């Protein structure tokens with residue numbers, strides 16, 4: 001549908017965009033985090049903590065972050081909050097991957113990465129976990145854990161999706177479990193491609 005193309009100018013999948021909206025709503029409703037977007041040179045996100053434990057928190061995310069990266073940032077920031085790294089009155093700065101940090105910051109980010117991984121794969125925090133249909137798939141999890149198999153899987157899934165549309169069978173298959181699994185698998189693969197630290 002032409003209208004769908006205009007909704008996703010980056011050609012990001014609807015599943016990814018829907019997941020991004022769902023996780024952002026979870027942050028707002030369950031964790032009291034208001035998210036906004038701004039041009040942030042050299043930084044991917046800032047979590048500004050409140051003066052009191054239950055006060056509203058503000059998350060500013062780089063406006064050029066993709067939906068997949070935003071999903072990762074939400075889970076990672078939620079892990080920082082669960083670990084209470086944002087208290088008292090600490091602004092957590094998420095820099096680009098691979099940028100060296102002060103050792104105390106690096107330790108906290110590593111702790112958040114470990115918890116975020118557990119949340120994403122559904123061991124902790126249902127509301128922040130990967131899409132349900134693929135979350136428990138050991139095979140998918142293994143394939144996305146290494147760069148080479150992750151790239152191959154992504155190519156394969158994209159080819160399957162393209163074939164699915166080319167064959168014009170999407171209406172017949174749209175409500176099937178196969179189509180839902182394919183959408184969720186692509187979503188997980190895209191997120192782990194943007195943030196390999198979410199894989200084991």
Ligand SMILES: [Zn+2]
Pocket residue numbers: 076080092093094108109112
């Ligand atoms: Zn962090």
